[in-house]
Amino acid sequence: ALAKSKNCMACHAVDKKLVGPAYKDVAKKYAGDAKAADKLAEKIVKGGSGVWGAIPMPANTQVNAAEAKKLATWVLGLK
16 A cells, blocks of 8 residues: 555556566565665665666655655565
8 A cells, every 4th residue: 555655556566567677576686685675765765776777766755764664675575
C-alpha cells in the first residue's frame, strides 16, 4: 500500500520490469548484503542511476527516511 501511495508502482512492479527493475530482481541482486536496506532507502529518497541501466531513478522527495527504509525492507523481503 505504501509503494502504491508513493507512486513507486508507476515505474516498478513486483515481478516484471517496467521503467525500473522488478522488485524481486532488486531483492535477488542485494540478497546477503547487510547494508542493502540503507543503500536502497537512500536511493529511494535521493534517486540514482547506472545500477540498472541508463534510465535514472528520480529523487522521491515525497518519501521520508522512515518510509524509504520501510519500502526498502519490504522490497528486500520479496522472493
